[in-house]
Amino acid sequence: MLHAAARMLALTASILTVGMFGAAHVRAQDAAGFPNKPIQVIVPFPAGVGVDVVVRIIGPRLGASLGQSVVVENRPGAGGNIGHDLAARAPKDGYTLLGTASNFVANPSLYRKVNYDPLKDFVPVIGLIRTPSVLVVPADSPIKSVQELIALAKASPGKISYASGGNGSMAHFSGELFKTLAGVDMLHVPYKGAPDIMTSLLGKQTDLAFPVLVSVLPQLKAGTLRALGVTSTKRSPQLPDVPTMYEVMNPGFDIESENGMVAPAGVRPEVVAKLNAEIVKILRDPAVSGPLIANGFEVVGSTPAEFGARLKNDVAKFADIVSKSGAKVD
Known part of the structure; x- marks a missing residue:
């Protein structure tokens, strides 16, 4: 009986190991096959404003490197909330991304009600650029x-x-x-x-x-x-x-506008990592970074974890400003 039990435990362990390896192999294959259709980037502003500019610079290059077109869709309105809400409800497959600005992290505190949580409903992909006031x-x-x-x-x-x-x-x-x-x-x-x-x-x-x-x-x-x-x-x-x-000033302060990209929560980490790696390559190209720096931007190119930490910090920072100032938008 003991030998039989030991054999069953060994068999179970073997099956689990094979299963985990198989799942990892499938995830790797899925990431390797991504994308197989066009990618949409929702920008919650009109064309030519803020994050739209940098997304349109990156979009064609990202499409060329991935072998699929990258389509920018401007969905302005309600201080960005229309675009934020639309992206939060998008399929969790990596084919819909959201270009973000400061209102992405500020609006949950500034508005009486928003239909998204910037930290729970999205996964960070990359911080693109930032600029001070x-x-x-x-x-x-x-x-x-x-x-x-x-x-x-x-x-x-x-x-x-x-x-x-x-x-x-x-x-x-x-x-x-x-x-x-x-x-x-x-x-x-x-x-x-x-x-x-x-x-x-x-x-x-x-x-x-x-x-x-x-x-x-x-x-x-x-x-x-x-x-x-x-x-x-x-x-x-x-x-x-x-x-x-x-x-x-004493105390002094820092507040900067950072543009980035996020995806709906649930997108596979392998897909996020692939998108991040490709966009970092684009941002490191002097033909891209040079004009951005000359026009007052700091090129960031952060990892998903770094951008996630930035988003968390900014949510708290803007909530504190709203609380102390009483600023609200109905």
Whole structure:
């Protein structure tokens, strides 16, 4: 009986081992055969805005390397939530990806209700690029430094105004975080996008703004706006003489917009790893990275685990900003 039991245990172990090997072999074959049809990338913004630009740069190259076309589908609306919801409900096969920006992690705190969880309903694929915000004033503004701005704002509560691209935009979050940490009250004037911010500043309708670097770099180079600080942990290569907020504030802060790609939760890790590896190769191509860096982006190319950690951190960071500022979108 003991010998029979031992033989059964050995047989069971053998079957399990073969089964696990077989399953691993099938998964490897599945990843090797991926993709066998076009891949769709949902972008929750209009064409030409934010993450759409980098996805359209990567898309044709990714399609060429994988042997299948990569189709970008713009599904804007509700601050990105329409595209987020659509991607969350997509089949879990790796053929639908989502291009992400800061609103992907911020909206669950900012909106009263969203139909997705950025950490539970998606798996991270890759962080693509990031860019800081920049505290800017008109070139002829009497405000010459962050310290002067804080002193003036404290002396005249609610009198200084800052422009943003709308509630929930990076410029809005940066402004609210600055107000909280500096202990000042400033008037928030929301617009519909970055072009309106520039018009407002140059027309002297508002005093300052926190646009993302890529949207304001031309004006800074032209000398029509002046930068007082960048919201990254290190100085920008494009603005080496402009200090970080850590250098000029106590406490300082960092807040950057990172664009990336995620897939619906349940997509096989082997497929995610294959997509990540191919996109990293594309981002390392100087023909791709060079123009992105020249225009104010930092090329990231993170692993799924690194991007996942970033998403988790950003969900908490934006939730804290919303909680402290009271910013909400109905």
